[in-house]
Amino acid sequence: MTKDEAEQLSIALMQIVGILDQSIMFVRDKDDEANGLQYRRAAGKVMAGIFMNLEEPLWERFPELRPRRMGGPYRVSPEIYEPLFYERYGDVEENDE
Template sequence: MNNEVAEKISILMMQINAQLNDSIALVRDNCTQEEFDSYRRGAAKVMAEILLKIVNPLYSEHPELMPEALDGTYKVNPKIFEPRFYEW
């Protein structure tokens, strides 16, 4: 995969992860504890699959794209997360 495509996929995966986090907060703030626990477990499984099957292999092939938040060198533009789905 070329670097331009890899960078776009990396950004998309960061956005997806942020939206999943927002959805977890939405459920936490508006549902029962039981619903929240179940939803959080399901969302965590999705996030883990994204990490293991897409993100880790991508950063193995393109380590220069690893974000600073993960101890890499890639500077993420915070605007990629706007507009937020849910404000906590």
């Protein structure tokens, strides 16, 4: 795998995690508290699996692709997450990833 291909894969995985994160907010806002908690736990396990089993090994091979928010040098463009699946207005903060 080339660095460019690894970057494409890393971005795709970050997009998947981003959509899962948005889906947690969606369920939290649209469903009852018990279902929201159950969904958040299940989605969190999936997100952790993506991080530990897919992203981390990729970043070990290509450390220059590790995002700044994870202690690396790679600057993630917020545009990779657009269009948003769900955004809770008033709850959004600007991040320097």
